[in-house]
Amino acid sequence: MTGRGEPPDGPPENPPGGEDEYRSLVFDESFVRAARLQEFSAQERMGEPARAVRSVRNVSGPGTRRRSRAAVALVVLITLAFATAVYIGFRNPYRAPAVRHAEPLRTTVVPLAPRGAVPGGTPEDLFATGPAASHRSGAAGISLPPVRRTENFSNSQVTAALSTVKDYLVASSVDPDVLTGRMVRPVGRLLDPDQTAQFDRSVSTPADDGEHAATGWLVRFDPADTELADTDVRVEGSLSYAETGSDTLEVVSDHTFTYALRPAAPGPHRADDASLFTVRRELHFVVDREDLRLHRLEVRSAYVQAGPQSCSAEDAGSLRPLLAGERTDSRGPDGTDPYATGLPRAELCGTLAVSSPPQGPPPPGPDDATSPGNRP
DSSP states (O other): OOOSOOOTTOSOSSOTTSGGGGTTOOOOHHHHHHTOEEEOOHHHHHHOTTOOEEEOOOOOOHHHHHHHHHHHHHHHHHHHHHHHHHHHHHSOSSOOOOOOOOOOOEEEEEEEEESSOOOOBOHHHHHHHSTTTTOEEGGGGSOOOOOOOOSSOOHHHHHHHHHHHHHHHHHHHTOHHHHTTSOOHHHHTTBOGGGHHHHHHHHHSOOSSSSOOHHHHOOOBOTTTEEEEEEEEEEEEEEEEEEEETTEEEEEEEEEEEEEEEEOOSSOOOTTOBEEEEEEEEEEEEEEHHHHHHTOBEEEEEEEEEESOOTTOOOSSSBOOOOTTOOOOSOOOOOOOTTOOSSOOOOOOEEEOOOOOOOOOOOOOTTGGGSGGGOO
8 A cells, every 4th residue: 555646647737726727817907906905904994893905096197087088078079070960950051952843845736738639659759859859867867966065064965965855856756656656655755754644645635725735745647547658757957955044955956757658558559659748846845954864855845837637637636647639628727716715725727838849950852952942
C-alpha cells in the first residue's frame, strides 16, 4: 500500500489554484477604478456594524467632462433639427405647382359641295392630273419645321412636341384602320387623359354640337358606303409652334389630305370607279412638360373642310363623300333659328372649287408637222 503520491500519469499540467487558472481574467483600468473600495474607520464601523467598506466615487477628469458636454450638445442639435423639420412640414413656404387641366376640344366641320358631277377614274390618273399631283405620300408629307429653342424649352423638347403632333396627324388622317372605322385607339392613346372621356363620347355617340363630332378628332369614312381605292394618301401642309407659357407649347397644323375612294361593294371593282376626296384640317395643339414626358397632347380646336359632300350630309360621326358620277342634292343647309333656346347652332357649307395643277403645252401629235399652222 502506497501513500499519497503523484498520479499515475504524472502531475497535472495546470493544478487547481495555479497561476494559469486565472490567466483568462483581464482586469483593465476601468474595472479596477470601478472596483475601488475604502475601509470604514473604526468610528464609522461602530455606527454601521453591517458595512465594513464603502465604494470610492470616481472623480471624472477633464476629458470625461468634455465628452459629457459634447453628448449634451449633440442631443440638443438633434432635437432642434427634428423640431425644425416638423415646423417646415406644417408651414411650407413653397406653394405646390398648379395642376393644369386640358380644355374640351372645339370642332367645326364644313362640308364642301361640288358644282357638278364628281369626276371618276383610276387612282393613278386622278392623282396625276389633280392638284395633289405634287403632294407627298403619307407621313412623308408631314414635315417638321426648322427647330429652334424657345425661352423655356430646349431644341429636343420642341422636337419632341412636334413629333408627337406628327404622330397624331398620321394616326388620325393616314392610318387605313382609322380611316375605315376599324380602330380609334391609335388616336386616343395620344390624347391627354382629361380629353379621353370627350373623345370616347364623340366616337360612340357623335353629335354636331361643336364638341362631340368624331370627324373633328379624326378622318373616318363609313365602311358600309365607302372604301379606300388606294391606301396612298397625298399630304401637303405645314407645322408651326410658339411658346405660350413657361410650361406650355402651342403647335398649329394646317394640312390638306387627298384620298382615292370608291363605293363599298362585294366582289371586283372597275378600275375607273375611283374618285378623289379632300380634307383640310387646321388643328391647334397644346403640349406641356408632362405631355412631353408621356408622349401625348391636348387638341384645343379643329377646323375641318371636307368634300365633295352634300351640304345636308350628317358628317359628325363619319364623312359622307360623294363618289364618282354623283351630284349634290339641291337642298342647302338647314335653317338657323336665332330665337331657339339651348346651344346655338349654325349650319355651314361651302362650294368645292378644285384648282387644276399648272400644265404646259400638250406634246406634239403625229399630224402636227403637216398641220396648216406649221406649214411654211
